[in-house]
Amino acid sequence: MLDLLQLYTGFPFHKHLDDFDFTFQPSIDVKKIKELKTLRFMYEKENVIFLGPPGVGKTHLAVGLGMEGIKEGKKVYFINSITLVDKLKKSFYERSFEKQMRFYKALDLLIIDELGYLPLDSEGAKLFFELISEKYEQGSVIVTSNRSFNEWNKIFEDEVIATAVLDRLLHHSTIINIRGKSYRLREKQKSGMIRLDTSKIIDENAQN
Template sequence: MAYEKVRELMESLKLTGMMNSLDFSLHNWGKGEKDVTELLEELLLAEVKEKSERRYLTALKYSGLPFHKTLEEFDFSFQPSIDRKQIMELKSLRFLYEKENVVLLGPPGVGKTHLAVALGMEALREGKKVYFVNAISLVDKLKKAFSERRFEKTIGYFKSIELLIVDELGYLPLENEGAKLFFELVSEKYEKGSIILTSNRGFAEWNRIFEDEILATAVLDRLLHHCTIVNIRGKSYRLREKQKTGLIGTQLISSPGH
């Protein structure tokens, strides 16, 4: 009866981790290998682990990450231009704790978004607030917030995000209003939080993104002051998959123009 009562109490208090570990822990305790204090410690650790996993899954759900891939799944052999030691240093999340940025540059399909997502997942595991957004979608959100007179509140939200991942800056140019609002966001995040940004354009071309050389320089100044730059020069993973199916030839996948 006491056993059933304990399980009912655990369920009532939503101690799922303890409840799931109860039988196994009692079995070991019954062998006389542990005293009651060690039994309680084992059950409490199980509960801490369960709660931590639930927090992670909830944060992952609301992070906006488009897919869930890790650094272990990244094929470094396909992209020899990437310094693996540099990526492993980023995996330590030192940049996040020091409120530095990461900029991933390279043509489409070379793995920029995969690396950004993988670092985002590492940050989520550390209990950090992460938000992933496409660059154009981000600017649209800022413009809408500005027009609805809630820009300060929106900026406040983005300031609270410890790791903001901005994907695909440069695929489309930003018109003047959007570019200025993006600059405001970068300025507010400067030395207060980290940004991971992916772009298909080299820095010399950023005046094409912002259509204003002075604004482009101001954005770069704040992004790059404390920043790790990963420049990827390689083939497209997506085109490689198409090549495997015979839909395209090897010439296209090897072309530096792609």
């Protein structure tokens, strides 16, 4: 069953919100997560943005919300941002772009993971913007990113496109800005094997 769920949803793993260790990430407003768990944002076609350095649990939370949507019978799909853009490019060249867009538009929730780890070229940025425009007020999008909003022009290499994407994503949205340490490194940190502070990403927009 889990294998089929992974096949049709694209989830990289199956984790739930109840599995998340909020005591390790005290910067997270648990009340906001509980509100998101009600899926009101999905019924109202709003978006969720998880910001923070690598390893702080952004993907876990995104998948957890996706799993809640699956329980409610919602159409949910998870995809890495670079893979998404590659698929959009391929469908554009193969003249199946409209069909691809219909798939994404029909989803109740599209989860786009790791936006910002690699920059998008001009073509990829334009196609990504077109997708976000199609989803705007038609379905929910969750985005996880390691970059603050004022750095998104570096992702898209075009300030105009970055602004246009943010305008649509943030119009109806909940922003969760995580300032914490990496789960993956915490055991090594406890043992004193490494010393690494990954809590440097701070987003002024998350305060608004």
